Amino acid sequence: MNSDRYSRQTRLPLFGDEGQLILAKAHVLVIGLGGLGSIVAMYLAGAGVGKIGLMDDDIVELHNLHRQIFFTEQDIGSAKVKVVATRIAALNHTVETTVYKFHLHLGMADIFSEYDLVLDCVDHFDTKRLINQLAIQTGVPHIFASVSGVAGQLAYFSHEKATPCLHCIFPHSAQSALIQNCDTSGVLGPVAGWVATAQADLALQALLTSVEAGRLWTLNGLSMTSRSFLSAHDNTCLCGESTPDDISAVSFVQPAQLISMLKANSNVVLCDTRTTEDFVRSPLFEGSLHLPFDNLLMWPDMKKDVVFVLFCEGTTRSIYAAKYLMQVYQVSVLVLNRPQQFFRDWTASMSLPLE
Structure with missing residues (x-):
């Protein structure tokens, strides 16, 4: 030293x-x-x-x-x-x-x-x-x-x-x-x-x-x-003595994987979990469903023959929403990792000339 x-x-x-x-x-x-x-x-x-x-x-x-x-x-x-x-x-x-x-x-x-x-x-x-x-x-x-x-x-x-x-x-x-x-x-x-x-x-x-x-x-x-x-400790919180949320049940999809899926599979449905206020900064992605995280109970019945890919500005809200969908509807759900990169890469892929 x-x-x-x-x-x-x-x-x-x-x-x-x-x-x-x-x-x-x-x-x-x-x-x-x-x-x-x-x-x-x-x-x-x-x-x-x-x-x-x-x-x-x-x-x-x-x-x-x-x-x-x-x-x-x-x-x-x-x-x-x-x-x-x-x-x-x-x-x-x-x-x-x-x-x-x-x-x-x-x-x-x-x-x-x-x-x-x-x-x-x-x-x-x-x-x-x-x-x-x-x-x-x-x-x-x-x-x-x-x-x-x-x-x-x-x-x-x-x-x-x-x-x-x-x-x-x-x-x-x-x-x-x-x-x-x-x-x-x-x-x-x-x-x-x-x-x-x-x-x-x-x-x-x-x-x-x-x-x-x-x-x-x-x-x-x-x-x-x-x-x-x-601040006070909340024993019902995920840090409390009650069992923390099981994060292992959530599956993720990377931007490149999702682009390949969208181009090859019409059964993929993008779900935007952001709230309406979020759209002030960025509008709803074309072709996606709006399933706002702050109003889960108002979501429509979900079909079981498609794969739902959830995204927001990060991943946390989509993770919670994915758990809700899997528990309530028993549907196939993926959470999009790095959504901003996906939007950039998807836009770039759509601008490429057809071979």
């Missing part, structure tokens, strides 16, 4: 030489490398966290740069995971990085199990709920953070018995999934930086000492104030 590199933090009682050795052996997974994750990852690398996993399937775009300040104009079009990994190597060569250039899905419990702590830095609530579910499944603690407009939120979840999880705070799937993100509400760059540094601070504390699980902090960038409250 380079004593000069970390001398300013090892002087702190929380750190010391022993704390620095703990950080050197720690493994942290950062999911989402936008306004939060790109900053968090750099602070963790600077602090000397031994291994940092970087997960994001996005590329750098011009509209990112006002808040994602570790990217430059020269990085536009490059994969975020590769750019951040390069920046970390330049900042601290002793830190090991592992890049995951793909979108999170339910089959990634084995990846979570490789880490001591998971940091939720994504901006879609569907993915946040998925992170929460995988963290519960593996017992790996995680730190939730979000930023929208001029406000942010932050919480640590240990996933120990009788402690709250994200689902305890936001129990209603459809309402939670509609919480605005940067794409829909905008975001002030310094506020994203404020939340990111707070998340990095909380991560270092969680690695070195005990942190109160389930306390939600809210940050206001205009008033420059913060508030917090301790």
Whole structure:
């Protein structure tokens, strides 16, 4: 360990030489490398966290740069995971990085199990709920953070018995999934930086000492104030003593697979599970059924001679809807993974000249 590199933090009682050795052996997974994750990852690398996993399937775009300040104009079009990994190597060569250039899905419990702590830095609530579910499944603690407009939120979840999880705070799937993100509400760059540094601070504390699980902090960038409250554990939640939702029963289909199915099989029916409010951002996909997640009881009777492929802006709502369809109608259901990629690839395939 380079004593000069970390001398300013090892002087702190929380750190010391022993704390620095703990950080050197720690493994942290950062999911989402936008306004939060790109900053968090750099602070963790600077602090000397031994291994940092970087997960994001996005590329750098011009509209990112006002808040994602570790990217430059020269990085536009490059994969975020590769750019951040390069920046970390330049900042601290002793830190090991592992890049995951793909979108999170339910089959990634084995990846979570490789880490001591998971940091939720994504901006879609569907993915946040998925992170929460995988963290519960593996017992790996995680730190939730979000930023929208001029406000942010932050919480640590240990996933120990009788402690709250994200689902305890936001129990209603459809309402939670509609919480605005940067794409829909905008975001002030310094506020994203404020939340990111707070998340990095909380991560270092969680690695070195005990942190109160389930306390939600809210940050206001205009008033420059913060508030917090301790959320209650809900024993009926998926983190409670009752049996968690069985995610293994849900089957997924990848974009390329679905395109092949649609071109070869007329018995495939696309089902859009988004709410009507979601269509303000993106209209109903042509030829699909609208089966809104927030009104499951109003869905029509489903035919059993077709394969239903459910999609939304992420996957969480479609997963819950798939379970409902299978239980109530006993029909064949698939959940579309990475729906945005499917729409892009499908549009591109339709524009190709006929052979």
